[in-house]
Amino acid sequence: MKANSNLEKILERGEFAVTGELGPPKGNDVEVIKKKAQFLKGNVDAVNITDNQTAVVRMSSIAASKLLLDLGVEPVMQMVVRDRNRIAIQSDILGATALGLKNMLCLSGDHQTFGNQPDAKNVFDIDSIQLIGLVKRLRDEKKMLNLEDEIEGDVGIFIGAAANPFAEPFGFRPLRLRKKVAAGVNFIQTQCIYDMKIFKEFMKAVCDMGLDQKVHILAGVTPLKSAGMTKYMANNVPGIIIPEELVKRMAGVAKEKAAEEGIKICVEQIQELREIKGVHGIHLMAIEWESRVPEIVSQAKLLPRPVV
Amino acid sequence: MIVGDRKPIEEIKEMLAPYKKILLVGCGTCISVCMTGGEKEVGILASELRMISELEKKDWEISETTIQRQCEREYIEPLKEQFEKADVVMSMACGVGIQYMAEVFPEKIVLPAVNTTFYGTNVKEGEWQERCAGCGDCVLDKTLGICPVARCSKGLYNGPCGGTDNGKCEVNKDLDCAWYLIYNRMKEHGKLDMLDEIIPARSWKTSLHGGPRKRVREDAQK
Known part of the structure; x- marks a missing residue:
């Protein structure tokens, strides 16, 4: 065991894992986290806490992760290299693990020009793959980057990273995953999947390289809320591909039935993803829709969550 | 080459407001090749400033010159006499030239007419891209x-x-x-x-x- 986190134990036992996602508030109101957490508790094995996602300033990922932990839900602390240099990164990891956080997702981070501080200077001192290596070194060798003396304490972290099978060049994506595995990643959460054909091709390439034996892959899903959202995501969100038939299916139902249809699609997707070789779980990103998580996991027959 | 953009005329006007005798100096190397601060562009800015001076009664006296390179002392030094006659010098070179002219003639204020942007190349007519x-x-x-x-x-x-x-x-x-x-x-x-x-x-x-x-x-x- 690397960190003995709930997520790690479930995956290592060969159970089909479920992770959720919680965006911290654009403020410091703890109630927002409590409210969202109640829908996630007991329905997922761990919850990603985003790190200023889409470069919009929110409560810090480490603080929100600790709040969640205190509510009895295991967090996956996300960390982007956009806002921190190697000094801040290592310091934050030491602090986060001291607070009891055990899962971490290593990311580059959305570019700051998308967010609410578009005039910010970015950092990108290291990239996400270098971050994976840095965390592994801290954990396995107890050494900071480029230093030989051992640190005090244990940095027990189950190391995660993202993969996007839907961003070009497609041919590079399995190779990039292999690179993340070589850097030392333990689990992968993918971008939300709507195009099963592309995802299956990606997973085949991944399995052909034997990567499914070395890393746990959690397939990303996001329920579609409405026809408008579907169309917007299909046309405007880089790195997301939504097949025309899904856009049509969402457009084909009455407005008040759209949410139900979106959840139905999501459940069908989960069932299909479960059958794909190398998929060890799902990462359910119900963005600002945490309240629907219980019914999605219930309908997908993912309850009760295993207690390990 | 070093690429730059000329600053907006409003900003230039504001910088020049306290002065009367203004020397505009262009640079004949990178910034000229990227069509921002060579002899031609110095001429254009000088004409613009003269028009503004007349319309807004600013009483500016604009003189202009372009040297081969503002990043080398041997090209800057011959400007001694022109520098002495001016209240202020406005450089149309990159940030290197602007600073180096002020270093060679520390008794003068040298103002920037250009925002230096990147090291790049002219990939096609009218388009420059960053490369290094x-x-x-x-x-x-x-x-x-x-x-x-x-x-x-x-x-x-x-x-x-x-x-x-x-x-x-x-x-x-x-x-x-x-x-x-x-x-x-x-x-x-x-x-x-x-x-x-x-x-x-x-x-x-x-x-x-x-x-x-x-x-x-x-x-x-x-």
């Missing part, structure tokens, strides 16, 4: 001639982020994804195995992050 970040530790051998520092919006060393869209960067649809280009070039050269090499965290000491840089070659010193 001057980071002091070139990795173009590992990326087959396409720089991830200057051309990837996140400066990633180990492949593209998840935001590549039809080969374009998520930051700007007019911008090629550098890693998309790198991947394709590696593929064309049958060198995709190069992608497996994890480039470790680099030292930024060679870049501006190590403090302002200086190069000394003792063999070239007298």
Whole structure:
């Protein structure tokens, strides 16, 4: 065991894992986290806490992760290299693990020009793959980057990273995953999947390289809320591909039935993803829709969550 | 070449407001080639300023000259007399030229007429693109001639982020994804195995992050 986190134990036992996602508030109101957490508790094995996602300033990922932990839900602390240099990164990891956080997702981070501080200077001192290596070194060798003396304490972290099978060049994506595995990643959460054909091709390439034996892959899903959202995501969100038939299916139902249809699609997707070789779980990103998580996991027959 | 854009006329007007005798100095090298601050552009700015002076009764006396390079003392020194006659000098060179003229003639204020933007090239008529970040530790051998520092919006060393869209960067649809280009070039050269090499965290000491840089070659010193 690397960190003995709930997520790690479930995956290592060969159970089909479920992770959720919680965006911290654009403020410091703890109630927002409590409210969202109640829908996630007991329905997922761990919850990603985003790190200023889409470069919009929110409560810090480490603080929100600790709040969640205190509510009895295991967090996956996300960390982007956009806002921190190697000094801040290592310091934050030491602090986060001291607070009891055990899962971490290593990311580059959305570019700051998308967010609410578009005039910010970015950092990108290291990239996400270098971050994976840095965390592994801290954990396995107890050494900071480029230093030989051992640190005090244990940095027990189950190391995660993202993969996007839907961003070009497609041919590079399995190779990039292999690179993340070589850097030392333990689990992968993918971008939300709507195009099963592309995802299956990606997973085949991944399995052909034997990567499914070395890393746990959690397939990303996001329920579609409405026809408008579907169309917007299909046309405007880089790195997301939504097949025309899904856009049509969402457009084909009455407005008040759209949410139900979106959840139905999501459940069908989960069932299909479960059958794909190398998929060890799902990462359910119900963005600002945490309240629907219980019914999605219930309908997908993912309850009760295993207690390990 | 070093590429720059001329500052907006409003900003230039504001800078020049306290002065009367203004010397505009163009530069005949990079900034001239990128059509921003050469002899022609100095002429255009001088005419604009003369018109403004007349319309707004500013009483400016504008004189103009262009030298071969504002980054070399031997080209700047002959301007001594013109500098002495002016209340202020406005340079149309890059940031190097602007500063170096002020260093050669420290008794004069030298104002910038140009925003220096990047080291780049003229890829087609009327379009310049950034190519080098001057980071002091070139990795173009590992990326087959396409720089991830200057051309990837996140400066990633180990492949593209998840935001590549039809080969374009998520930051700007007019911008090629550098890693998309790198991947394709590696593929064309049958060198995709190069992608497996994890480039470790680099030292930024060679870049501006190590403090302002200086190069000394003792063999070239007298």
